[in-house]
Amino acid sequence: MPERKKPSSRFRKAADRPAAEPVASRAQLAPFLGYLEAECGMSLNTVRAYRTDLEQFFEWFAAHGDGRPLKDVDLRLLSDWLAHLNERALAASTIARHLVALKMFFRYLVLEGLLAESAVELLRSPKLWQRLPTVLSPEMVDRLLDAPHADDRYPLRDRALLALLYATGCRASEAARLELRDVQLDEGYCRCIGKGNKERLVRLNAQAVAAVRRYLADERPRLVGTRDCSYLLATRSGTGLSRVMVWKLVKKYAARIGASSKVSPHTLRHSFATHMLAGGAEIRALQELLGHASIATTQVYTQVEHGRLKAVHRRCHPRG
Numbered sequence: 114m115p116e117r118k119k120p121s122s123r124f125r126k127a128a129d130r131p132a133a134e135p136v137a138s139r140a141q142l143a144p145f146l147g148y149l150e151a152e153c154g155m156s157l158n159t160v161r162a163y164r165t166d167l168e169q170f171f172e173w174f175a176a177h178g179d180g181r182p183l184k185d186v187d188l189r190l191l192s193d194w195l196a197h198l199n200e201r202a203l204a205a206s207t208i209a210r211h212l213v214a215l216k217m218f219f220r221y222l223v224l225e226g227l228l229a230e231s232a233v234e235l236l237r238s239p240k241l242w243q244r245l246p247t248v249l250s251p252e253m254v255d256r257l258l259d260a261p262h263a264d265d266r267y268p269l270r271d272r273a274l275l276a277l278l279y280a281t282g283c284r285a286s287e288a289a290r291l292e293l294r295d296v297q298l299d300e301g302y303c304r305c306i307g308k309g310n311k312e313r314l315v316r317l318n319a320q321a322v323a324a325v326r327r328y329l330a331d332e333r334p335r336l337v338g339t340r341d342c343s344y345l346l347a348t349r350s351g352t353g354l355s356r357v358m359v360w361k362l363v364k365k366y367a368a369r370i371g372a373s374s375k376v377s378p379h380t381l382r383h384s385f386a387t388h389m390l391a392g393g394a395e396i397r398a399l400q401e402l403l404g405h406a407s408i409a410t411t412q413v414y415t416q417v418e419h420g421r422l423k424a425v426h427r428r429c430h431p432r433g
Contacts, residue, residue, distance in 0.1 A: 139171050139183070145221045154309040158286060158356075166214040173197060184228055188235050191215075195236065212236060246383035246413065247375050254279055254384055257376075258320070260366035267349075269332040271362055273324045274346055274354070278363070278378055280321035281305060282385035282403050285359040285378035291345040298322050307404035315402055386414045 146164055149155045155163075173194060174183070194215075198208045212233075219231035249257065258275050261268035278288055280303075287305045295304040301317050317325075325345075336347040344353030354362075359378055367376035382403070389399055400411040 141222060141225070141227065142167060142171075142218075145218055148221060149217070156286075156308045159308075162210065163214040163217070166211045167218055170194065170211070170215060186232055188232055191233060191236055246387075247373065247380050248387045249372065249376065249380060249384045251388060253370070253372060254381070254388075256370045257366055257372065257381075258324075260369050267332060267336065269324075269328040270336070270346060271366070273321075273328040274359065274362060275366065275381070276321040276324040277303070277317075278359075278381040279385055280318045281315040282382045282389075283315075284382060285363075286356045288378070289344075289346065289354045289356050289359050292343045293345050294343075296325060296345055298326055305404065308406075311404055311406075313401060313404050383414075386411070390414050 142164070146160050149163065150157065150160050174186070174190075177193060177197075178186075178190065195208065195212070198211055203211075216231070216233045216236075219228065219233045222228040223231050258272065258279065261271040261275070265271060274288060277283065277291070278285075281288075283291075283303075283305050284307070287307055290306060291303070295306075296317070297303070298317070301322060303315050303317050305313050305315055307313060333347055336349055337351045340351035342351045342353065346354045346359075348354060348358070363376065363378045363381070367380075368374070386399055386403055389402070390396070394402075396408065396411055396415065399414065400408050403411060405411045
């Protein structure tokens with residue numbers, strides 16, 4: 114979770130108003146979301162997720178809060194909220210995100226002077242089991258990159274997309290935001306803008322360079338026409354691919370080669386990281402390539418590789 118900063122004066126209008134008793138309500142949601150994006154540097158996707166989580170809480174609170182104001186939320190009511198989330202059979206990680214969103218919102222209200230203290234701080238996040246990411250074998254990755262056919266609508270663009278995802282370890286949103294100026298084919302590298310607008314440079318392999326060159330030469334001009342489009346991966350309307358479209362395209366081609374239904378753009382990111390580690394990449398270098406803020410996030414791939422080696426041992430050793 115990014116470092117919390119005290120809101121600047123432009124987010125503190127409510128706190129500066131003289132009032133007999135501060136009032137915390139749903140009306141603070143919009144300025145809170147602005148605070149997350151402008152001052153905490155959170156990505157738009159994270160801000161949207163927090164907004165959805167908080168809107169769900171407000172709806173539940175309106176039905177179960179017995180008409181009390183938001184400032185009177187207590188531990189009993191918050192425990193009921195967590196129980197409600199558990200009854201929905203949500204994953205522990207999803208419940209944890211709901212709780213983080215609520216904690217940050219109440220911390221914001223305290224910073225604004227709308228609450229004296231936050232009862233949410235008394236709640237503990239559900240314990241998370243570390244789940245190992247889904248990874249494709251190098252052979253399956255090759256099949257996926259070759260999946261677009263000539264009879265697909267835009268096979269060259271789709272081949273370029275898949276090759277870039279695997280070559281760079283980009284997230285779907287990062288690939289969708291790639292601009293022409295971000296890809297330097299002669300030098301063989303790509304500039305990715307990650308979470309918090311952090312920039313990193315990632316080398317492009319020969320297959321990715323060839324796929325992007327062919328797409329730029331033979332297909333992108335037909336997609337864009339005379340329209341001014343700065344995005345590398347374009348649609349037929351001359352705009353950039355959306356994150357959802359990137360997700361749908363990967364799903365489409367994964368299904369074509371008979372891969373698991375769990376395969377997504379992030380699977381290619383996981384595969385990139387695992388294969389790099391198996392090839393001898395240092396963990397710190399991998400952290401930079403993936404754009405992870407913490408080395409702990411990157412270290413999960415060491416467990417994936419360790420698990421792969423154990424499976425190889427069981428399969429190949431005469432007494433495995």
